Amino acid sequence: MSSFKLKQEGHSSSTSIPNNFIENYMPVAAGEFVKIYIYLLKCISENCSELSISRIADVFNDTEKDITRALKYWEKKGLLKLSFNEEGELESLILTSADSQAETKVTRQEEKTDTEPEVISVTAPAIPEPRQYSRGELDAFSKSKDNDMLIYAVQKLMGRPITSADINTIMFLEDSLQFSEDLIEYLFEYCAEKKKTSRRYIEKTGMAWAEQGIKDVKGAKLINAVYSENCYPIMKAFGLTGRNPAKVECQFIDRWFLSYGFSMEMVLEAVNRTISATHNPSFEYADTILKKWKNEGITSPEALAESDREFSAKAAAKKAAAAKNSPKKKVSSAVSFDNFEQRTYDYSDLEAKLVNK
Numbered sequence: 001m002s003s004f005k006l007k008q009e010g011h012s013s014s015t016s017i018p019n020n021f022i023e024n025y026m027p028v029a030a031g032e033f034v035k036i037y038i039y040l041l042k043c044i045s046e047n048c049s050e051l052s053i054s055r056i057a058d059v060f061n062d063t064e065k066d067i068t069r070a071l072k073y074w075e076k077k078g079l080l081k082l083s084f085n086e087e088g089e090l091e092s093l094i095l096t097s098a099d100s101q102a103e104t105k106v107t108r109q110e111e112k113t114d115t116e117p118e119v120i121s122v123t124a125p126a127i128p129e130p131r132q133y134s135r136g137e138l139d140a141f142s143k144s145k146d147n148d149m150l151i152y153a154v155q156k157l158m159g160r161p162i163t164s165a166d167i168n169t170i171m172f173l174e175d176s177l178q179f180s181e182d183l184i185e186y187l188f189e190y191c192a193e194k195k196k197t198s199r200r201y202i203e204k205t206g207m208a209w210a211e212q213g214i215k216d217v218k219g220a221k222l223i224n225a226v227y228s229e230n231c232y233p234i235m236k237a238f239g240l241t242g243r244n245p246a247k248v249e250c251q252f253i254d255r256w257f258l259s260y261g262f263s264m265e266m267v268l269e270a271v272n273r274t275i276s277a278t279h280n281p282s283f284e285y286a287d288t289i290l291k292k293w294k295n296e297g298i299t300s301p302e303a304l305a306e307s308d309r310e311f312s313a314k315a316a317a318k319k320a321a322a323a324k325n326s327p328k329k330k331v332s333s334a335v336s337f338d339n340f341e342q343r344t345y346d347y348s349d350l351e352a353k354l355v356n357k
Contacts, residue, residue, distance in 0.1 A: 015042045025077060030178060030215055035060065036070040037079065044095060053090055065146050066180065073178060127210050128176040130169070130203045138167050150181045157188045158197055165199050172203060177210045186217045190224065208244045230257055233264060237271040238281035252283040260294045265301060 017038060026034050036056065043051055053071075057064045071093070074080040081094040133141075141147055147170075154170060155162040173179040173187065187209070191202050214220050231245050231253055245253065256267050270289040278285055298304050 015045045017041060021079070025079065029073070029077075030070075032060070032062070032066065033070040033073050033178075036067065037074055040080075040093070040095060051093070069174070069178065127207050130172045131176070133168050133171050135164075137171070138164050141171055142167055150185060153185045154188050157185070157192045159192075169199050169202055173206050177206055179206065179210075180216065182217050183209075183214070183220060186220055190220070205244060208246070211247050212250065230264070234267060234271060237268050238275070238283075240281055249283055252287055255287070256290055260290055262290060262294075262299070266290070266293070266299070266304070269301070269304065 015038070021037070029037075039056065039059065053064045053067045056062075056067045060067070068090075071080060071082060071090075075082050079096055081096060082090060083092040083094075085091045142151065150170065151162055151167070154166060158166065170184060173184045174181075179187070187202065187206055188197075191197055191205060196202075209220060209223070212223060214223060227244065231250065234253055235241065235243075235245055235249075253267075256262050256270075262270075267286075267290065270286045270293070273289055274280075274282055274286040293299070293304070296307070298307050
């Protein structure tokens with residue numbers, strides 16, 4: 001692929017974004033959080049000494065709670081320092097240097113001895129596990145007017161009075177998984193429709209969505225539509241019910257339909273053959289079968305049936321030829337351990353039997 005030249009016509013005021021932020025922080029953060037951080041950099045470059053959460057919320061057409069959530073996210077990442085007054089209002093905001101954190105990482109790397117091997121790894125951000133919030137944190141969340149509508153919506157969806165355990169789950173989804181109020185409400189609605197409203201199931205589903213990179217209701221609905229159409233029948237055929245597919249399982253399923261181009265009938269046949277052969281729900285084994293069919297141009301049940309017949313005929317001919325050419329052994333009347341004939345298996349014959357099932 002050819003390269004291209006990047007130029008700028010004219011001159012305008014600009015905002016400097018640290019390279020370390022672009023390389024290490026931006027790829028794993030929500031888009032809304034990135035926009036707010038860049039806006040803060042712009043305000044610093046323009047010497048905006050007076051700023052408010054409500055003003056930032058007006059700029060991005062977001063709620064003040066959304067802005068606060070973004071600021072707290074960057075504070076956890078070490079790029080902001082927030083200070084609040086006794087009324088809980090933001091009093092000051094300090095941007096720390098993203099580049100200084102890069103320097104710290106380099107210094108620590110240089111402290112390694114020459115005898116230590118250099119290891120370079122790239123890992124996805126870990127999905128946090130649920131934690132138990134304190135009674136004070138739960139009470140403060142419940143009494144906040146900003147949370148009234150969300151708590152009311154969850155209570156209606158659950159069909160019962162809300163409990164402290166429910167509040168704990170909501171706080172985990174909002175604080176740890178960074179879900180918006182709309183996404184939290186849709187998650188409870190999704191679980192309620194499935195009649196699975198246990199705290200553990202809701203949290204596990206939320207963690208699965210976070211692992212799949214779901215950031216909004218639109219993304220969740222898209223994933224759920226694909227799951228209902230493609231994933232559910234396959235998970236059921238594998239005997240994996242009661243949970244959503246893991247990220248790697250979704251990748252296999254997407255490959256079978258989108259990359260390989262197989263129909264549901266062909267995929268389910270591969271799943272059935274996998275269970276017959278391994279007695280386990282192996283996505284890797286099913287992928288091997290489907291990849292082989294794709295390479296051989298077997299894309300329909302009719303083509304598969306013809307391939308099975310050819311395979312069975314070849315296996316039978318091979319077995320007959322082996323029996324014809326094998327020398328006859330003398331049978332001794334003496335019985336001893338030495339002349340015990342070990343049992344052998346004709347794996348082609350076993351595969352033929354599997355195909356003919």
